[in-house]
Amino acid sequence: MSEASTSLIRRLRSRAMGLAVAGTALVLAASIPATAVAGQTRAASADPVSVMTYTAKERQKALAYWTPTRRKAVGKSVDLGPTGPKAKPWQGTAMKTVGRLFFVNANGADTWCTATAVKSANRSAVMTAAHCVRRGSSPDNTNILMVFVPGYSKGEMPYGAFAVRTAVTPRSWENDSADDLSTLVVDTDKSGRKLTDVVDGQDIAFNRPVGGTVSAFGYSATRPQLGEELLRCVGTAKKKRGLQAIPCDMSGGSSGGPWLADFNATTGKGVLVSVNSSLDSLTPTEMQGEVLGATAKKVYERAAQQG
Known part of the structure; x- marks a missing residue:
């Protein structure tokens, strides 16, 4: 199969079965009209990596935005059918490194993804999917008010909430919906502690x-x-x-x-x-x-x- 054919298959796959949620529908990875997002900076287009940053004011707003009421409401806003049979509720040891990633998407809808604290030199790195950060093949459709809550369970935030300061994605996702992965960098918590000092990180x-x-x-x-x-x-x-x-x-x-x-x-x-x-x-x-x-x-x- 040619490289062009493989690329097309991947774009169609992503458009058909994207996994982020918004309101009452799946977020598909198709392009939509561009919307500007204030306070974000991007690296030069020749760079294979795309970097977005959120200002201190935006990060403070994100933490204030995701109140217990709002977090509860976003879960009730969508029902994608019954769980399983392959997916089972995790009932083992507390998964401190894995959490819910709350954000407002490019359509202005409250939604969430899943993300994971990983070991890194800055002790602040989180892995997730690129489509949880921005719309594929649509450089200006990016998400805002992003907050990572490690260990989230039934409304509880046992390790606090961490505002996303920087979101790094492949340029190939931004331009061609390829390489659906992202690494986020989060702020310290309210006590000034770095993420993996609080919850550790996965290798x-x-x-x-x-x-x-x-x-x-x-x-x-x-x-x-x-x-x-x-x-x-x-x-x-x-x-x-x-x-x-x-x-x-x-x-x-x-x-x-x-x-x-x-x-x-x-x-x-x-x-x-x-x-x-x-x-x-x-x-x-x-x-x-x-x-x-x-x-x-x-x-x-x-x-x-x-x-």
Whole structure:
């Protein structure tokens, strides 16, 4: 298959089965008219990595915006059908590193994804999907008021909330809906503590061969959880059209959730090898994620350089 054909398949896949939620509908990865977002800066177009920053004022507004009432309301605003049977509520040790990522999307709708604290030099890095940050193939359609809540469960924020300061995505996602992954950098908490000093971080692997047992986590907008509880799928990863796939039927809201290899259920730790990206349009019980290669490493390393 030619590179152009593969690119087209990936764009169509993403448009058909995007996983972020908004209001009462799935957010599809098709282009929409551009809207400017104040207070964000972008790197030169020749750079393979795109960087957006949020001002101190915007970050303060984000923390104030996501009140308990608003967080509760966004979960009730969408119902994507019954949970399972492959996705099961996680009932093991507290997954401190995995949390709900709340934001307002380019359409002005309150919504959420899933994200994960990972080990990094700045102790402030979070992995998620690129479509949780911006619309693919539409550079100016970006999300705002982004807040990461690690360990979120049934309205509780046991480790506080962290405003997103910087969002790093591949330029290939911005321009061509390819490489659906992102690394965020978050502020310290109210006490001035850095994220992974509070919740620790998952290891992350690049260029790891696809295969083996993977645990995927996410805050799916399926009932009865409706994003309020963490769900888990377990399966063997396999290569598929340049991506990797596992058996999983989590839906909108689970986007960006981690794929953890070598997962230890007692410690809640593993090695992040991908994030939830999309359900295959032909096999809606199969989750797909990127293979973390050179592009993903560049995104991660750029974010880790942010102070």
